[in-house]
Amino acid sequence: MWISNLAFFVKMSNMTSESEERMNSPNDEASSERNMIGNGTLKKGPWTSAEDAILVDYVNKNGEGNWNAVQKHSGLSRCGKSCRLRWANHLRPDLKKGAFTPEEERRIIELHAKMGNKWARMAIELPGRTDNEIKNFWNTRTKRRQRAGLPIYPPDVCLQTLNDNTQSQNMGTFPNGDISSSHPEILPNNNFQIPAVEFKNLGLSHELFAPSLLDNFLDIPGNTLLGSNFLFPISHPPKRIRRSDPYPIYDGGGLNDIFLYEDSGSHAFLNGNTSSSSDPISWATKMELPSLQYSSTQMGSCGAPSSPLPSLESIDTLIQSALIGHQKSDNRNSGLLEAVLYESQTLKTSNSKNSNCNSNDAAAACSSDDNDDDWEAYGDPMSPLGHSAASVFSEYTPHTSLDEHHDQSLEAISVKQEAEAAAAADETGGKQSEREDNDNDNEMMMMKYCRPDLLLDSPWFGGGGGGGGSTSTSNKDHCGLLIDPLGALFPDDFCNASNHMSVPGPSSPFDV
DNA sequence: AAATACTCCAACCGCGTCTTA
DNA sequence: ATAAGACGCGGTTGGAGTATT
Numbered sequence: 001m002w003i004s005n006l007a008f009f010v011k012m013s014n015m016t017s018e019s020e021e022r023m024n025s026p027n028d029e030a031s032s033e034r035n036m037i038g039n040g041t042l043k044k045g046p047w048t049s050a051e052d053a054i055l056v057d058y059v060n061k062n063g064e065g066n067w068n069a070v071q072k073h074s075g076l077s078r079c080g081k082s083c084r085l086r087w088a089n090h091l092r093p094d095l096k097k098g099a100f101t102p103e104e105e106r107r108i109i110e111l112h113a114k115m116g117n118k119w120a121r122m123a124i125e126l127p128g129r130t131d132n133e134i135k136n137f138w139n140t141r142t143k144r145r146q147r148a149g150l151p152i153y154p155p156d157v158c159l160q161t162l163n164d165n166t167q168s169q170n171m172g173t174f175p176n177g178d179i180s181s182s183h184p185e186i187l188p189n190n191n192f193q194i195p196a197v198e199f200k201n202l203g204l205s206h207e208l209f210a211p212s213l214l215d216n217f218l219d220i221p222g223n224t225l226l227g228s229n230f231l232f233p234i235s236h237p238p239k240r241i242r243r244s245d246p247y248p249i250y251d252g253g254g255l256n257d258i259f260l261y262e263d264s265g266s267h268a269f270l271n272g273n274t275s276s277s278s279d280p281i282s283w284a285t286k287m288e289l290p291s292l293q294y295s296s297t298q299m300g301s302c303g304a305p306s307s308p309l310p311s312l313e314s315i316d317t318l319i320q321s322a323l324i325g326h327q328k329s330d331n332r333n334s335g336l337l338e339a340v341l342y343e344s345q346t347l348k349t350s351n352s353k354n355s356n357c358n359s360n361d362a363a364a365a366c367s368s369d370d371n372d373d374d375w376e377a378y379g380d381p382m383s384p385l386g387h388s389a390a391s392v393f394s395e396y397t398p399h400t401s402l403d404e405h406h407d408q409s410l411e412a413i414s415v416k417q418e419a420e421a422a423a424a425a426d427e428t429g430g431k432q433s434e435r436e437d438n439d440n441d442n443e444m445m446m447m448k449y450c451r452p453d454l455l456l457d458s459p460w461f462g463g464g465g466g467g468g469g470s471t472s473t474s475n476k477d478h479c480g481l482l483i484d485p486l487g488a489l490f491p492d493d494f495c496n497a498s499n500h501m502s503v504p505g506p507s508s509p510f511d512v
Numbered sequence: 513a514a515a516t517a518c519t520c521c522a523a524c525c526g527c528g529t530c531t532t533a
Numbered sequence: 534a535t536a537a538g539a540c541g542c543g544g545t546t547g548g549a550g551t552a553t554t
Contacts (some may be wrong), residue, residue: 045547065539067540068539080541081541084540119543120541
């Protein structure tokens with residue numbers, strides 16, 4: 001028994017990372033003594049090689065699962081939870097060790113733009129990688145880029161996500177096949193309601209909504225948002241992956257069909273019971289509490305979460321906050337209004353900071369960020385609300401004619417940033433004003449397309465920047481303010497959406 | 513060379529969901 | 534219907550390694 005175990009463990013050990021080998025250092029025994037809890041029945045801290053071998057042997061004989069039995073039957077002084085984690089993160093034979101490849105890194109960024117902090121779901125799309133690995137990578141990367149003054153998401157990710165979304169919407173089908181026949185309830189049934197959802201994600205607090213408007217918003221997700229979730233290859237597989245299929249690998253197809261329809265826990269409307277206007281309260285209370293869980297390390301330069309709101313979770317959040325109010329003071333999933341207010345105060349500061357990648361710090365950081373590909377050097381339009389353009393537009397935006405604008409703008413920014421990067425190497429001081437003057441128009445155009453928060457801050461919306469917009473405009477004025485710029489973005493759809501929405505006057509979210 | 517700061521990541525913890533009796 | 538146990542997820546922490554002063 002032990003021979004086979006050891007043989008297997010040798011294989012496993014060869015797969016372990018250097019850091020793990022460090023942790024399984026010769027003084028394991030001493031540290032294990034220190035880590036004994038209470039009467040010594042359970043141990044915490046780093047795993048030793050012997051413990052790994054025992055666990056591997058146990059799993060080989062008994063399979064995964066039933067982790068609490070491991071401690072009983074194997075002699076390991078570890079709780080089942082710890083055993084499961086050790087197996088999943090280090091001992092699984094299908095684990096891929098070593099640094100992330102550039103392809104994997106890019107995939108993670110794309111997935112994060114779509115999913116947010118759904119590490120386990122992201123791990124499903126990255127075979128051989130664990131949620132913990134991905135999470136650590138993301139947190140590390142985020143910190144690094146924030147230190148560097150770089151935005152989190154590169155614009156091409158925004159555009160790609162947008163294009164994916166647009167293509168899927170144009171096709172009128174879902175990636176894994178047409179589901180409309182079997183599940184017509186999840187398709188948009190009328191009107192263009194998506195822009196309303198966008199505005200929710202722009203941090204519109206329930207305090208700003210009249211109930212009727214909120215009801216309108218609550219009308220939305222069961223249909224429209226679900227559709228938007230289908231736009232992505234793996235939208236929301238079940239939160240739990242059961243033992244029968246411990247580590248399913250996304251095959252580009254069928255899983256979605258299974259996952260999306262069988263998940264009746266986290267998102268109630270997935271089970272087809274979501275009539276668009278039926279009892280939103282009970283619907284909401286059945287739903288999983290939002291798990292946005294932004295850590296301080298993910299706060300963007302504006303002090304707001306840098307993570308985009310994942311599609312369904314964002315709706316969860318809104319509903320929860322709208323219906324329950326600020327019950328939860330936890331800053332991990334609240335504070336949208338605060339973010340809006342804070343954003344308005346810090347927007348200009350952050351803009352100048354973000355756009356000045358050629359400042360001393362940023363330039364140094366850009367050059368030191370070795371793992372980042374060239375594409376990451378692009379400025380990344382990220383909403384201070386934590387909604388990157390990728391998330392906001394990709395998840396909720398109907399077809400637009402934005403692509404050509406993006407192409408032009410992106411090109412302009414690319415040229416600009418290349419020039420800035422070159423200039424940063426030469427310049428030691430702040431001699432950027434002339435160049436910034438020349439490039440400002442292009443950059444702001446891009447920023448406003450990619451950052452709805454800037455749209456709100458722009459004169460279009462009566463925001464700051466000397467736009468002089470009224471904050472007490474009538475409904476008609478609101479429509480005017482909105483439809484003009486957004487009409488440019490959503491030439492056909494937005495007017496319909498705006499007409500559909502019953503925007504209250506003084507309490508309109510656009511008065512923010 | 514030593515001290516300090518910073519980075520990375522394995523492991524832990526709390527909580528939510530699901531299953532089962 | 535419900536309580537208990539099992540499991541999974543995401544955030545956080547602690548410590549070792551590395552870089553900087």
